Each structure stands twice: as structure tokens, then as C-alpha cells.
Amino acid sequence: MAELPILQFEEKIIDTVQKNPVTVIIGETGSGKSTQLSQILHRHRYTKSGIIGVTQPRRVAAVSVARRVAQELGVRLGDEVGYAIRFEDRTSERTRIKYLTDGVLLRESLSNPELDQYSVIILDEAHERSLNTDVLLGLMKRLVKLRTSSLRVLITSATLDGEKVSKFFLDCPVLNVPGKLYPVEILYSKERPTSYLESCLRVAIDIHIREPEGDVLIFMTGQDDIEKLVAKLEDKIRSLEEGSCMDAIVLPLHGSLPPEMQVRVFTPPPSNCRRFIVSTNIAETSLTVDGVVYVVDCGYVKQRQYVPSTGMYSLDVVQISKVQANQRAGRAGRTRPGKCYRLYPSRVYEEEFLDVTVPEIQRSSLTGSILYLKSLDLPDIDILKFDFLDPPSSESLEDALKQLYLIDAIDENGSITSIGRTMADLPLEPSLSRTLMEANEYGCLSQALTVVAMLSAETTLLPGRSKGASKGAEKKRKHTPLELPDGSGWGDHIQLLQIFEQWDQNGYDVDWCKDHELQVRGMMFVKDVRKQLCQIMQKIAKGSLDVRPKERRKESRQDYKDLRKALCVGYAGQVAERMIRHNGYRTIGFKSQLVQVHPSSVVRSDEEGMLPNYVVYHELIVTSHPYMRNVCAVEMPWVTPILKKLEKISVSKLSGGSGHVGEETNRKIVDLPKKDMNVQVPDDHESRIQAAKERFLARKSKK
């Protein structure tokens, strides 16, 4: 094995770690930090007093790095070296080096807040700034204070971010470890292209004609553009041939491609053939393609962001950060010197690009993270003042508090309730945890378990929703897919339930999935999630909760009333009311929004063409319009208590904190120029109630 750069720094690293509770390691790609840091510390007896835990943002990384380290140490995976990811714990009593996803470490700290089995915790790839890593960074800062001499924390990061992380940890030392990348020549465009699709095409063809062999990796923003560019490239290359240049294959690469299409990038091309891989940012970190010598970087990425003031998500094309641009360029220098063509001027890179990607914590709903932190019961920490590396906005924090209050996870003073504690034990969004608990009360837990498990895999499940397989496969398909259940008109959650139930009745048959154009892997995942949730519910129960895994309904005609009622409780912050005269909706909550049911929904309109008066929705996503995705019909009497609760809510009380540090907290919150939230109960609510009654009576008399 060739000497990894990091090994030359072994003494320096050990010396620094011995003297400092926290150390930041700047390790470029190929430095060997992921596999070597743990082994270096192991050699210096840091595994005598506890386990070395290394977190990774992705499951595959945790598994593959653990496998490598076990191999290098000549031990069996699961013995001295192991890993833990969701559904899979390959560790034993003997395990001293443990690779795990940051999500798993967070779960562990729920039952053991001091994490005292660990002597060292290494947060790897911290520069990616995943939501979980950011929460962990805050927890580590507190933990090193509590366990002054018994815990060592190492954080690996990127060049542009190191100083900031160091400052966060009270100016802890920063060590630079060079990488083993070959030089990559950066070539900038003179100006920004008017059409980056055309520009990509031109550059790619240029490389093909002028440059020696080596694959080309092109970064685009999304599936649509990728498909267009792939088609154009293929056309152009076909028109070029005549032996003027070598053969070429063009491969698309993005998340909604079926796995068998994704792995095509791992088969090396035939000789004298150049590959063009047109990819989303999946090839930036998640997948490493060998053989790439040229990178074309459009400078953009598609990013999902949450707007707390409206509760809506939007998916926007935004400029990448310098860290991302460098990461992309680095993909060209893995096997030999490469070139990176940036389709923007150097001035744009220098002046417009942010140093680091906006961390996820500033782009997501914080409901889950805040509930998690509240459930830790940290006596010395007030959640609203929790020390984040990049604190989220107070607006976002307040939004999370309101949402949690509406689903009974915290009380009006902001303290966690017993319901909230139970919810935090479930690896789900709070709305779904709450649904499960309520469903248990109504005796429809089994159905609810299925629905929430299906929702957690939903994007990789249904045909049409992920159009990956549809377009090309459409023509080739021999028989039309069998019909899926339609939710009986009640909406998408019910459809998801019915789909799983049918699969269950067909003995979890793989061919059944294929016949219905459902992704087998996705359905298997659902089964796993459901099983895991079942087990957790059983554990939580201890007699107090009623877990009945397989209750069967006697009546053949079902209105799923209990289940829909449970969903209404869980989605209390995500209710919408239909307009009187048309099928548009208005969200009920802090800030009313005009929205529509997503066209992919199976929720049905009545004989007069009207959709249900009230629905709950899983999320609001802004594309061409604001849409509610995954809706379920609910009934007015279930909504009324939510409206009452909304009227009572007071944000300054909710922010009051846990009581331990109440006064100080209150002062801080009151200082901020904000008023109690602006609750908008629809002004025509009363008349709507009347109208609904009339419609109900009218329908009854028809029958």
C-alpha cells in the first residue's frame, strides 16, 4: 500500500490531540483521513479507555470505510472494527473502532447523553454540514466541557471552513493534512453563458476533439437538463464520427435513475472509447466515478429550502459555493492530472460564490431537531440559545415551536410533554410520530404504521412520481402495469396504505411489485421501516400503549375514519380549507396561503366536482404553483379543536424555555422586535360550517 500523506503527520496529530480536547483536521481528498485517523489513535492506545467513534453523513461511506479499516488491521468486520447504520448494527463487545452515520450517533445520545462509551469521537466530512452534523457539533461543544479529560473530539473539514470551526471550539488547533490529488488545471469562461446547456455541449465536444483520452464528468442541475444534454451530445458525436476521434458513450447519472442504470458508471469503458457522464451533484460526494480526467462545472445546483414564514418548501437552482466548486474540480484529479472547465468567470467565483454551502440547518424545518434537543433534557442548556455553528433564524425556531405545540409535543410554556418524549423516540418527522401515537389510541396503529413507513420511501416508490423509469421504458413495456388501488377517494395516504396491504396479501411478492411498476428496493425498505417502528412502539408500550400489529377490519366498506382522524391530529399544523366556490385551498395556520392539490394526488372530488372541504397535507412545495403534496381528506369537527388551539397560542410563552433558565431567556426573547404571531382563522369559517352542514343534509336526503 502506498504511503498515505496523513501518516507523516502521525506524531503531530497525537501530540495535538493529547493536549487539546478538540482538534480540527483539514484533510483534502485522498489524505486518508477517513481510514487512518481512527487507526492512528488506536495505535496510541486511545481504544484502551473506550471506543473510537467515527461518524459519516452517508450509510455507504460508513460501511465501506469500516470494511477497509477492518481489512487493513486484519480483523473480521464486526469484531474490533464495526459499523452501525439504520437496520444494521455490525458491532460487538469487542468493537473498538466504530463507524456510524451521524444520525445513529444522535439516536445513541438519546439513551446515553454523555456518550461515555466513547473515548474519541471523530466527526468526518463535517464540511458537508448536514443537519445531523450541525446538531452533533453543538452537542460536542457541550460534551467536551462535561467530560474534560475523558473525551477527545476530532472534526474534519474543508480548507475554507477550518478557521470558523476552530473559532467555534474556542480557538482549538487546526491541522492541515495535504491530499493526494493530482493537479487540476482550472479554466474559466470569459463570461457567463446565456444557455449553459449549449455551453456544456460546446465545451464537451471541444474536449472530445482536442484532448487526449480520459472521461468527462459534467455537472448539471437536474434530470431534465441531463436528459436534454445527453440527447444533444449523442447527436453531435454521431455527426462527428468518420474516424476523426475516438468512440464515445454518454451516460446520465442522477438519483431517480434505477440502481442498475446508476451502476453503469462503474463499468470501465472499452479501450479507445471516451465516456461522458452527465450528472447531478450526486457525483460530487455520494458516488465516485473512476477514470474522470475532465470536469465541466455549470456552477449551479438544485437546492431545497424551507421558508418558515409560509411553511413551504421550494426547490431552487442556486449558485454553488467555493467548497462545492473545488470538490467538483477535484473529481478530475483522482487518477492523473486533469482539467476543470468552469462555465463562469473567475470573478464570479471569487466575488459571488459563498465560501461554504448554506448549511442544511438554515434551509430546513427545525421541528424534528428542536424536539430532539428538548427531549435530551440538557439541564445546562436552553434550546433557543443552543450553540449552533451557524444558528438558524429566530423565525425558524419559532415556527418549530408553534408546530410542536400544535401537536402536543410541548406545552404552552414550551416544555416538552410526555407525548413529546415518546415522539422523540421514533425515527420520524414529528407529525408522523404524533399520528402513530394517536392511531394507537384509536386502535388503528397497524394502518398508521404502514402509512408512515410508506411515506418515508414514497419518492422512490410510485411510477410517475419519480419519472425515472417512465419515459424511456414506456415504449418498451410489454404489458401495461396492473392498476394500483386509488385510495378510495380519501387521498394519497390511504392509497399508500392500500398499496402496502395488497402487497402484504400477495405475500410480499417481488413480481407483484414489478407488475405494478413499484420499485422492489423501495418496497423492501418500507417493510424494514415498518418493522423497526413496530419494535419501537412495542418497546415504548410497556403495557401503556396498545400495539396490535395485525388487526383486521370486519366491514368491507371502509371510510378509514380513525386513521384519517389520527392523521389530522399529527398534521395539525398542515391543514387546509377549500374555498367555497372552487377547488383552491387556503392553509389554516399562522400565515394563510393559497394553495392547490398537487396534480398527482388521488384525492377525489364529489359528484358536483368539488374536492373535500378539509384536507391535511404532508408538505407544501412551490414549483409552478404552491402545491400540497400527499393530501388526505379530513372532517370539519376534527379541525375545530385545532383552530381553538391556534387562537390561544402565544409565541413569547412558547419561547419561555424549560423553566431552568426562564427569566434570562424571557428577557432575550422579548428583546427581539417581534409580536405574537398573527393567527389567521378564515373569516368565513362560520358560514363554511353552515354550508358544510347543508351539503351534508342535502346528500343524505338524496340517498
Next chain:
DNA sequence: GAGCACTGC
């Protein structure tokens, strides 16, 4: 009649 980048418990 619209369209979802990527992760994770």
C-alpha cells in the same frame, strides 16, 4: 395537467 437535487434516524 404537473414534474423531485441529495442525504438520514
